[in-house]
Amino acid sequence: MRKFSLWLRGQPLIADSLLALVVFGLDLLNLGQSHSRTLYVATGVVVCLPAALRRVRPVLSAWTLLAVTVVVVLVGARYDEATAVRPALVLLVLALYTLVAYAGRRRALWYSAGLIAELILESVVLDRAMLENVLLTISLYALSWITAEFLGARRAYDREVAARLEVAESDRDRRAEDAVAQERTRIARELHDVVAHAVSVMIVQADGASYALHSNPERAERALENIAATGRAALAELRRTVVLLRAPQAPERLPAHGTAGVAELAELMRRAGLPVRLDLHGELDDIAPSVSLGLHRVVQESLTNVLRHANPGAEARVVVRRGEREVAVTVTDTGTGSPAAGPARFGSGSGTGLLGMRERVAVLGGTLEAGPAADGTWAVRAVLPLPDPDTGAH
Incomplete structure (x- = not known):
């Protein structure tokens, strides 16, 4: 039953039908x-048919229901009063709720005016006590509006x-990737130091041994x-x-590069408020993967810190310009730009975020x-050189 309920929640047309x-x-x-x-x-x-579209096409459904209700009231007044006074007309209350919740207040206000006009027409056509009818119905409409707002x-x-949880998870994954990358870099440096030092020593000793092999056998032996x-x-x-490299690790999740990657970051932050x-x-889609990843990380770190540390109501602007030999990215925000707030922008006061960005940019x-x-704004500006198309060097 729970699975059916969850499935039905994702099928508005079937649920409303x-x-x-x-x-x-x-x-x-x-x-x-x-x-x-x-x-x-x-x-x-x-009367009931338009309700099936109340969430798929809320405006069309609501106004169709209102028009049908007017016709039903007029028909009922002429042929059968029971036709005009019926439980199905409570769908008008549901239509108002749907407009407030899914279409916005402005459209709901216009629809409320239509409901009041229909209510007056109904009171006149059916010759009811108008004040009592209007007060009761308006109370239902007001309750519907308040419920929708809540x-x-x-x-x-x-x-x-x-x-925000999505942003936090993305930030956590990014930090985990950075930690893995840093560890791999440390291992690579160790490996380079070990191999380079050992091979250099062995080459020097081998050359010395070859020269001293006949003249000084003891030295050659040493x-x-x-x-x-x-x-x-x-x-x-x-x-x-x-052994360290063979340790099981989760597969790397590389972000989307180029225009799509930056746009995805911006949309993620917009959804977080x-x-x-x-x-x-x-053109950003054909630049080298290393530069694209560096650009992605600078934008990601900057926007994440704006979200976490800038004043409420802050806005951010990301400007990326590709030149012939470089890509420049600027991330500015309207949050606090005071010197005291600076350290908190990166790494919760430790400055590791800024340091990580500097290292990544410096490597490129x-x-x-x-x-x-x-x-009073805060700005992060980075310039990343593009590799030479002939040599591949930065």
Whole structure:
């Protein structure tokens, strides 16, 4: 039953069709009070049908239901009063709720005016006590509006929380990837140091041994012993490094590069509540993967820190320009730019975020500047050189 409920929540057309069917069934309970059962059933079907589209096409469904209701009231006043006064007309209250929750207040206000006009027409045509009828019905409409506002605010809050959790998960994954990359870099440096040092020593000793082999056999023997010892030590270090590299690790999740990657980051932050303006100039999809990844990381780290540390209501702007030999990225925000707030922008006061960006940019041969501007904004500016198409060098 729970699985069916979750599935039904993702199928609004089917769920609303079932709702319309239930309301039609309740409406048939008053069939015995009608003088023309065929007319009663026909008008009931016409009234309930628009409800099936209330979330798929909320505006069309609501106004269609209102128009059908006016026709049913006029028909009922002429042929059968039971046709005009029926439980199915409670769908008007549901239509108002749907407009407030899914289409916005402005459209709901226009629809409320239409409901009031329909209510006055109904009171005149059916010759009811107008004040009592209007007050009761308006109370139902007001309750519907308040309920929609409350539930809409709750849904908006849930969406923002979900978006922020998504950002947090993305940030966590990114930090985990950076940690793995840093560890791999450390192992690579160790490996390079071990191999380079050992091979250099072995080459020097081998050359010395070859020269002293006939003139000074004892010296040549010592050189060979040093070669063997150095080789054994290097082999032990290599084995230790290989053991580390063979440790099971989760597969790397590389972000989307180029225009799509930057746009995905901006949309992710917008869903979390941070307004982001994105200006992209030049072709970004054919640049080298290393530069594209560096650009992605600078934008990601900058926007994440704006979201976490800038003042409420801050807005961010990302400008990426590709030139002939470099790609420049600037991330600015309207949050606090005071010097005291600077350290907290990266690494929760430790500065590791900024340091990581500087190291990444430096590896690519670029430059990075970060700090408050004179107008109170905070800016991160990075310039990443493009590899030479002939040599591949930066």
